[in-house]
Amino acid sequence: MPAARMAALARYGLGSKAPTSRDLEESRKTATMLATVRHLETASVDDALDVGPRVARGPTLLMG
Numbered sequence: 001m002p003a004a005r006m007a008a009l010a011r012y013g014l015g016s017k018a019p020t021s022r023d024l025e026e027s028r029k030t031a032t033m034l035a036t037v038r039h040l041e042t043a044s045v046d047d048a049l050d051v052g053p054r055v056a057r058g059p060t061l062l063m064g
Contacts, residue, residue: 006035006038007035009031009035010032010035010038010039012032013032013033013035013039014036014039021033
């Protein structure tokens with residue numbers, strides 16, 4: 001699936017409420033949920049990589 005299509009499905013999944021998603025056709029629902037989970041997984045890994053070095057420095061981060 002093209003990256004732009006995955007991104008569009010993820011945006012739809014992130015912006016939709018559960019009742020809206022529940023009413024989708026089964027294949028569309030599955031694709032939307034998969035794209036959303038993959039997007040969230042990538043975002044969480046990126047966030048962890050950004051925060052990791054700061055956490056490794058220890059409590060000095062909080063002191064200034």
